[in-house]
Amino acid sequence: MLLRVEQCTAYRELLRGKIPTGRIPDKCLRISRNAKNQPIGTRTAAIADLEDLFMAHDSSLTGVERFLAPDDIIVSKTDTAGRITYANPIFLQIAGYTEEELLSKAHNIVRHPRMPRCVFKFLWDTIQGGDEVFAYVLNRAKNGDHYWVFAHVTPTRNSRGHICGYHSSRRAPDRAAIAAITPLYDMLLAEEAKHRTPREQWEASLQLLVKALQQRGLAYEEFIFTLSGAAV
Numbered sequence: 307m308l309l310r311v312e313q314c315t316a317y318r319e320l321l322r323g324k325i326p327t328g329r330i331p332d333k334c335l336r337i338s339r340n341a342k343n344q345p346i347g348t349r350t351a352a353i354a355d356l357e358d359l360f361m362a363h364d365s366s367l368t369g370v371e372r373f374l375a376p377d378d379i380i381v382s383k384t385d386t387a388g389r390i391t392y393a394n395p396i397f398l399q400i401a402g403y404t405e406e407e408l409l410s411k412a413h414n415i416v417r418h419p420r421m422p423r424c425v426f427k428f429l430w431d432t433i434q435g436g437d438e439v440f441a442y443v444l445n446r447a448k449n450g451d452h453y454w455v456f457a458h459v460t461p462t463r464n465s466r467g468h469i470c471g472y473h474s475s476r477r478a479p480d481r482a483a484i485a486a487i488t489p490l491y492d493m494l495l496a497e498e499a500k501h502r503t504p505r506e507q508w509e510a511s512l513q514l515l516v517k518a519l520q521q522r523g524l525a526y527e528e529f530i531f532t533l534s535g536a537a538v
């Protein structure tokens with residue numbers, strides 16, 4: 307689908323991070339038309355395209371993907387607030403940081419803007435509730451490259467059984483799973499873009515995620531385990 311964004315005021319404001327994509331007026335989204343002058347694309351698709359363009363202008367992102375080797379495992383540990391207390395050599399290598407740069411930093415240091423907020427909300431609710439969680443996560447390396455992982459995050463407990471931190475191991479994801487989850491994440495991000503505050507954003511996208519799971523008749527974890535090796 308061919309979509310073009312006009313260099314309008316709203317677009318320039320978007321680039322400066324002043325307005326969320328959801329508030330870009332329709333007139334700023336130029337959608338290609340067929341021979342009968344009927345629009346081919348939707349507003350949602352046009353906004354997704356705009357976001358891609360926006361990312362291309364984000365000098366902190368290169369658009370270059372890094373890949374984990376099949377046997378690589380990225381390991382990190384955090385305190386209860388999500389500050390990194392341990393990072394293994396593979397983590398340092400793929401994310402491009404030194405140990406000193408990561409230790410005691412919030413784990414969102416590797417957060418990529420194309421990750422929906424509701425995924426992290428769900429992740430935190432689950433681990434703070436004492437359970438483990440699996441998720442496909444897109445991360446950002448220090449130089450702006452990106453890498454996908456299949457993450458397993460668990461609470462760490464002390465000898466009295468109290469949660470004293472969190473632990474995550476990540477492996478190379480199945481590419482079919484990434485192909486399957488990307489449209490869902492795009493849909494969640496498009497929903498988040500319609501809202502102003504982070505809280506409003508994750509509340510709205512979490513509702514959409516719950517609906518998407520209900521439509522498939524699957525719990526979150528079941529859904530995650532259906533993705534590997536199969537397109538949804």
Ligand SMILES: Cc1cc2nc3c(=O)[nH]c(=O)nc-3n(C[C@H](O)[C@H](O)[C@H](O)COP(=O)(O)O)c2cc1C
Nearest residue numbers: 384388413414416417418426443445459472473474
């Ligand atoms: C053990 C552990 C590992 C995490 N790993 C990642 C990660 O690899 N990438 C990431 O973006 N967030 C990760 N998070 C979640 C971050 O703490 C944070 O919630 C997320 O990056 C969203 O950041 P934000 O709330 O500032 O937008 C991890 C959290 C924990 C507890």
